[in-house]
Amino acid sequence: MTQVIVLNGGSSSGKSGIARCLQAVLPRPWLVLAVDGLVDAMPATRRGIEFAADGGVVVGAEFRELEGAWMVGVAAMARAGARVIVDDVFLGGAASQERWRGPLDGLDVLWVGVRCDPAVVEGREIARGDRVRGMAVSQAELVHRDVRYDVEVDTTHTEALACARTIAEHVGS
Numbered sequence: 095m096t097q098v099i100v101l102n103g104g105s106s107s108g109k110s111g112i113a114r115c116l117q118a119v120l121p122r123p124w125l126v127l128a129v130d131g132l133v134d135a136m137p138a139t140r141r142g143i144e145f146a147a148d149g150g151v152v153v154g155a156e157f158r159e160l161e162g163a164w165m166v167g168v169a170a171m172a173r174a175g176a177r178v179i180v181d182d183v184f185l186g187g188a189a190s191q192e193r194w195r196g197p198l199d200g201l202d203v204l205w206v207g208v209r210c211d212p213a214v215v216e217g218r219e220i221a222r223g224d225r226v227r228g229m230a231v232s233q234a235e236l237v238h239r240d241v242r243y244d245v246e247v248d249t250t251h252t253e254a255l256a257c258a259r260t261i262a263e264h265v266g267s
Contacts, residue, residue: 096177096203096264096266097202097203098169098201098202098203098204099179099206100180100182100205101179101180101181101206101208102182102190102191102206102208102238102243103210103237104210104215104230104232104234105215105225105230106210106215106222107215108254108257109128109181110130111254112247112257113128113179114254115258117179118255119259119262120177120265122177124177125176125178125179126178127168128181128182129161129180130181132161132164136157140156142154142158142160143157145226146226148226148228149225149228149229149231150228151233165193165194165198168180168197169197169198169201172198182194183233184238187240187241188239190237191205191241204244205242206243206246206247207238207243207246207247208246208257209249209250210234212234212235214249216230216231218230245264247260
């Protein structure tokens with residue numbers, strides 16, 4: 095039985111929309127925990143994460159320490175019986191996935207790649223207006239580097255609901 099669904103994709107790739115649709119199509123309740131929520135929960139002056147003017151993201155030791163604790167907490171919720179959808183951005187590609195593997199060890203995890211054409215994510219980023227311009231394009235391929243998935247979806251031409259249905263077909267009951 096799948097306990098955790100990890101959605102990985104760059105900024106503006108459609109992960110949050112897919113997560114909401116998964117909550118609607120999956121038969122039992124699932125919690126969505128997003129890395130954006132982790133960033134927002136951190137003190138603004140001590141996040142350990144910097145957003146460069148060109149869209150690059152620099153992650154420091156303070157962020158990694160809190161991120162590690164968050165990952166352990168997410169895994170503990172799943173072990174306690176909550177079904178969890180993680181909305182994350184693997185800035186380190188496969189190394190980011192490895193950071194998750196430790197806390198999630200022993201849980202049934204569905205790894206999902208959320209892809210989108212860089213030109214499309216750029217347009218979404220501009221429309222959102224809440225991201226540093228260039229972030230989405232810089233992350234579009236970087237976050238997938240050497241990451242292994244159970245299923246991949248592409249939101250370039252496919253709506254979030256259809257992607258969620260594809261993912262739901264892979265969720266063990």
